[in-house]
Amino acid sequence: MPATHLNGPVLVIGTGLLGASIGLGLSRRGVRVLLSDTSPTAQAVAQDIGAGTILDAATAPSPELVVVAAPPDVTADVVSGALRDHPGATVVDIASVKSSILEALRADTRLGPAELERYVGTHPMAGREKSGPAAARGELFTAMPWVVCALPESRTECRLAAESLAIDLGATVSRMDAAEHDAAVALVSHFPQVASSLLASRLLNAPAHALALAGNGLRDTTRIAASDPRLWIQILSHNAPQIVPILHGLREDLNRLIATLEDPTGPGALLDLAELMGEGNAGQARIPGKHGAPPQAFAVVTVLVDDRPGQIARLLADVGEAGVNVEDLRMEHSSGHQVGMVEISVLPGRSGELIGELTERQWKVVQ
Numbered sequence: 001m002p003a004t005h006l007n008g009p010v011l012v013i014g015t016g017l018l019g020a021s022i023g024l025g026l027s028r029r030g031v032r033v034l035l036s037d038t039s040p041t042a043q044a045v046a047q048d049i050g051a052g053t054i055l056d057a058a059t060a061p062s063p064e065l066v067v068v069a070a071p072p073d074v075t076a077d078v079v080s081g082a083l084r085d086h087p088g089a090t091v092v093d094i095a096s097v098k099s100s101i102l103e104a105l106r107a108d109t110r111l112g113p114a115e116l117e118r119y120v121g122t123h124p125m126a127g128r129e130k131s132g133p134a135a136a137r138g139e140l141f142t143a144m145p146w147v148v149c150a151l152p153e154s155r156t157e158c159r160l161a162a163e164s165l166a167i168d169l170g171a172t173v174s175r176m177d178a179a180e181h182d183a184a185v186a187l188v189s190h191f192p193q194v195a196s197s198l199l200a201s202r203l204l205n206a207p208a209h210a211l212a213l214a215g216n217g218l219r220d221t222t223r224i225a226a227s228d229p230r231l232w233i234q235i236l237s238h239n240a241p242q243i244v245p246i247l248h249g250l251r252e253d254l255n256r257l258i259a260t261l262e263d264p265t266g267p268g269a270l271l272d273l274a275e276l277m278g279e280g281n282a283g284q285a286r287i288p289g290k291h292g293a294p295p296q297a298f299a300v301v302t303v304l305v306d307d308r309p310g311q312i313a314r315l316l317a318d319v320g321e322a323g324v325n326v327e328d329l330r331m332e333h334s335s336g337h338q339v340g341m342v343e344i345s346v347l348p349g350r351s352g353e354l355i356g357e358l359t360e361r362q363w364k365v366v367q
């Protein structure tokens with residue numbers, strides 16, 4: 001079991017997707033986790049999957065750290081309660097927006113300055129398009145960024161406790177203030193969500209024969225359109241001032257593109273399209289790779305796999321035996337066929353070796 005910086009107990013308030021994932025990850029590392037949720041079902045499911053034990057306020061020891069993992073619109077109120085109920089604890093929240101919560105806490109007359117010194121806002125940049133504890137994963141945060149927004153008055157030991165939470169769960173700490181955080185996530189998280197939802201909503205009246213042709217391009221760009229609307233209504237409305245300027249920029253680009261495509265043979269039209277695609281290529285290339293490393297082009301080895309149970313596991317075991325690290329993996333099913341294509345991304349320079357090993361083991365490698 002890896003050593004942890006936190007001693008515990010850690011009280012998780014809100015045991016949905018994120019809270020139960022935190023509970024699972026900490027419990028697996030040997031930290032005692034107490035669980036609390038307004039929904040008795042969410043609490044019970046979180047306990048059943050091993051995320052911790054349901055809090056019994058009468059007998060529970062005082063927590064070292066309280067993690068508020070409730071929806072954004074109740075987060076400030078729950079943090080305020082936790083700061084008052086647990087005077088010896090650091091209290092962090094993990095909500096996707098930070099400034100609106102901080103403003104509400106600063107305006108909260110039930111809190112004194114000494115209480116706010118124990119609060120640190122945080123945001124793990126990891127999640128899923130599902131909600132609830134049944135979708136929780138203890139390894140959700142491994143190698144993902146975790147933003148820590150300490151206040152100027154946050155106590156050092158409280159900032160360190162917040163950072164320990166992220167580090168113990170395998171995440172990478174990124175320090176910034178609430179305003180910087182909100183501007184950054186508006187661009188890299190909230191705008192993609194809006195774009196994906198807008199794109200997917202265009203499919204509402206699409207004929208079935210058109211949808212049957214959908215490939216990974218559409219699946220990749222609409223995956224997060226399946227996200228929980230109840231959460232996203234809150235995120236978007238809390239961070240609206242940061243999102244609106246990005247949408248104005250999008251509108252300008254759309255107007256330009258529409259004008260170009262309305263006269264695709266007009267002067268400069270093709271150059272305009274080339275510029276648009278080129279700017280997209282350049283923007284995409286700026287997205288960092290795994291572990292915050294610079295973007296890296298991987299070689300992709302494509303393998304045809306029969307759609308039978310156990311095939312992927314057998315393929316991955318063979319890749320492992322070949323001694324080649326899998327950097328990324330994706331699978332494409334063609335509808336109506338009993339075969340799938342698995343794309344294995346590996347470091348450039350290792351693909352030839354992998355193709356040789358897999359071919360020798362009778363896999364059908366697409367060249």
Ligand SMILES: NC(=O)C1=CN([C@@H]2O[C@H](COP(=O)(O)OP(=O)(O)OC[C@H]3O[C@@H](n4cnc5c(N)ncnc54)[C@H](O)[C@@H]3O)[C@@H](O)[C@H]2O)C=CC1
Pocket residue numbers: 013014015016017018019036037038039042069070071072074075078094095096097123124125126127128129130131132133231235
């Ligand atoms: N879903 C995601 O991918 C990510 C979500 N977050 C943030 O994590 C927080 C939780 O989100 P999810 O786990 O996805 O939502 P969820 O819907 O899966 O879980 C939220 C839980 O909070 C409980 N809850 C509601 N009001 C409460 C209260 N007053 N006291 C105690 N518990 C209460 C609900 O019963 C529910 O079990 C949100 O603030 C969200 O912005 C952060 C990163 C990623």
Ligand SMILES: O=C(O)C(=O)Cc1ccc(O)cc1
Pocket residue numbers: 095096124125126127128129189224
């Ligand atoms: O599913 C994804 O790719 C995400 O980006 C999930 C996510 C959702 C909300 C957040 O505040 C942070 C991360």
